[in-house]
Amino acid sequence: MAFEAVPRSVLLHNGGWLNITSGFISKLQFRKDKSRAHWINEIGMAEVVENKGKLWRTMGVVRSGKIYYSIEETLFLMEIGALLLLDDSGTSLSLNDMYAKVSGGSWELFEVYRHLKSLGYIVGQHGIAWSIKDAKSNRPSVSLQCSPQSSEVVDLESEDESSIVGPFNNMHINEARPVFDVYLPNSKFRKSSPGDPSFVICLTRGDLPSIADIEVLERQCGAIPLRFCHVEYGRVSFFSFDEVELPILP
Amino acid sequence: MSKIVSQLQSSLIQSDAQGLLAGCTVLIAVKPEQTDLLDHSCFGKRIVTAEKDNEWFQLGLEEAFYLCFSLKCLKIVGDDKCPKDDVELWQCMISRKPNFPDFYKAYSHLRMKNWVVKSGLNYGVDFVAYRHHPSLVHSEYAVLVLSEGEDEGNGRLRLWSDLHCTTRVSGSVVKTLLVLRITKTGNGVASPSCLEKYTVVGRTIRRWHPEQCREDNVIGENRTKQQEALGKASLKTKFTQKHDVKLKPGLVGIERGFSLVSISLVFALICFIVSRWFWSN
Numbered sequence: 001m002a003f004e005a006v007p008r009s010v011l012l013h014n015g016g017w018l019n020i021t022s023g024f025i026s027k028l029q030f031r032k033d034k035s036r037a038h039w040i041n042e043i044g045m046a047e048v049v050e051n052k053g054k055l056w057r058t059m060g061v062v063r064s065g066k067i068y069y070s071i072e073e074t075l076f077l078m079e080i081g082a083l084l085l086l087d088d089s090g091t092s093l094s095l096n097d098m099y100a101k102v103s104g105g106s107w108e109l110f111e112v113y114r115h116l117k118s119l120g121y122i123v124g125q126h127g128i129a130w131s132i133k134d135a136k137s138n139r140p141s142v143s144l145q146c147s148p149q150s151s152e153v154v155d156l157e158s159e160d161e162s163s164i165v166g167p168f169n170n171m172h173i174n175e176a177r178p179v180f181d182v183y184l185p186n187s188k189f190r191k192s193s194p195g196d197p198s199f200v201i202c203l204t205r206g207d208l209p210s211i212a213d214i215e216v217l218e219r220q221c222g223a224i225p226l227r228f229c230h231v232e233y234g235r236v237s238f239f240s241f242d243e244v245e246l247p248i249l250p
Numbered sequence: 251m252s253k254i255v256s257q258l259q260s261s262l263i264q265s266d267a268q269g270l271l272a273g274c275t276v277l278i279a280v281k282p283e284q285t286d287l288l289d290h291s292c293f294g295k296r297i298v299t300a301e302k303d304n305e306w307f308q309l310g311l312e313e314a315f316y317l318c319f320s321l322k323c324l325k326i327v328g329d330d331k332c333p334k335d336d337v338e339l340w341q342c343m344i345s346r347k348p349n350f351p352d353f354y355k356a357y358s359h360l361r362m363k364n365w366v367v368k369s370g371l372n373y374g375v376d377f378v379a380y381r382h383h384p385s386l387v388h389s390e391y392a393v394l395v396l397s398e399g400e401d402e403g404n405g406r407l408r409l410w411s412d413l414h415c416t417t418r419v420s421g422s423v424v425k426t427l428l429v430l431r432i433t434k435t436g437n438g439v440a441s442p443s444c445l446e447k448y449t450v451v452g453r454t455i456r457r458w459h460p461e462q463c464r465e466d467n468v469i470g471e472n473r474t475k476q477q478e479a480l481g482k483a484s485l486k487t488k489f490t491q492k493h494d495v496k497l498k499p500g501l502v503g504i505e506r507g508f509s510l511v512s513i514s515l516v517f518a519l520i521c522f523i524v525s526r527w528f529w530s531n
Contacts, residue, residue, distance in 0.1 A: 115460070116460055119460050119461055119464060120464060121460065121464070184463075184464060184465070185464055185465075207408055207409055207410065208407065208408070208409070208410050208412075208413055211396070211429075211431055211451075211453070214453075227458050230410045230413075230414075232410065237414070237457065238457065238458040238459075238460060239413065239417070239455055239456065239457060239458060240454075240455070240456050240458050241429075241453050241454075241455050242453060242454050242456075243451065243452065243453050244428070244452045244453060244454045245452065246360065246363055246365065246379075246391075246428075246452060247363070248363045248364060249251060249252075249363060249364035249365060249381060250251070250252060250364065
């Protein structure tokens with residue numbers, strides 16, 4: 001994404017127009033080739049039919065050789081004009097159709113995703129493996145289980161984790177939960193060996209997390225630093241709550 | 251700091267110092283030499299009086315109780331002129347400030363690690379903590395004391411706007427927000443011995459700016475470095491301001507001398523070349 005100031009016109013009270021440059025508005029890069037994907041409503045994911053460009057290297061989970069995009073990824077790709085999405089009958093879905101599918105808390109989730117993604121971070125769903133090679137079934141709802149390395153994390157969580165939409169819908173009010181695994185921008189990133197994420201992004205619905213909540217999440221995520229995220233009026237902000245032991249001074 | 255505090259401690263014990271509990275402060279009269287010790291160890295605030303033999307100081311409740319209970323170098327009397335014992339004083343403090351146990355735990359936790367602790371009211375927090383004497387450095391932490399359960403209900407830092415507000419203010423004065431959470435294992439606050447059952451867990455709360463950390467492998471390190479640098483810079487300016495030091499005046503003179511010499515040398519060289527050229531013609 002390129003950022004540049006876009007001049008805008010403002011109507012003055014004397015009837016004239018004033019050109020102002022109001023801040024920086026992101027301008028999208030032109031894309032000739034769009035990937036094509038097929039939206040599967042039952043699992044709430046898009047299965048890639050035709051792949052173009054390089055974005056797939058850091059997006060989507062691989063199950064049985066196929067790439068599946070989550071709703072956040074799908075929306076992101078559609079917003080930047082890199083994806084053509086089709087439904088069961090083969091008609092193309094509009095951004096409007098997809099926005100309608102994002103209800104409740106997942107809009108904030110998408111904003112967090114978009115914010116980090118447009119800064120170049122590699123963002124994956126927390127606790128969902130990027131790729132599983134020896135999946136027996138080719139249906140992602142069955143095969144989207146967690147990779148062995150993250151199984152410790154998941155054991156502590158609900159079984160909903162194995163489905164894709166589960167962790168985001170079955171949440172209690174005000175409960176903080178891990179949502180995304182974030183990796184620093186890295187051109188050598190590979191889905192088959194992603195390594196440990198740099199942070200885990202946690203989201204709360206409503207007020208900020210209690211320290212008790214934070215402690216539970218820290219135990220779940222081990223040594224990976226947590227970032228708590230707050231979304232309001234389209235503004236995404238992150239906080240860290242790191243435990244600290246002050247040194248004894250001389 | 252620990253050295254100065256222990257000097258103060260022994261000096262106050264020698265003089266059998268007595269404090270007078272008045273409202274939410276403790277007044278104490280000290281000898282001139284103790285004035286410096288109190289100043290250097292950052293206890294209390296001096297009261298300017300016309301009295302010649304004594305200097306008066308006013309101590310906060312936590313400061314007074316720390317000198318009295320932890321350092322055992324101050325006796326505190328009330329209206330009846332009788333020194334109060336620890337339990338009496340403890341009850342007295344709580345009646346004046348209901349959350350005194352938690353505040354005192356936080357205060358003594360930092361003081362025992364030799365941090366200088368002052369009121370954080372100016373920054374909308376409970377305390378500020380300094381690494382050295384406040385005349386040398388700016389405070390590093392803005393400290394909020396959270397009692398157990400306070401973060402889950404009606405306490406501070408309940409709304410996101412509270413958090414934005416507090417981190418914004420602390421950040422703009424180059425302080426890190428430090429939340430000290432006090433947890434109690436026993437119940438009852440009848441005597442100061444319950445302090446032993448309190449535990450303190452500190453957490454620093456920072457805004458994380460993803461746009462600034464993209465290439466950092468160790469996240470947050472940059473920010474701390476930046477803060478350290480700022481702290482050092484402010485230390486220097488504060489030092490120079492306080493002691494009115496002009497930095498290295500001698501060197502500046504020498505530099506100026508050098509430049510004069512070099513200019514004259516260049517001038518002489520040009521003269522020499524020009525004269526040679528004239529001669530050769």
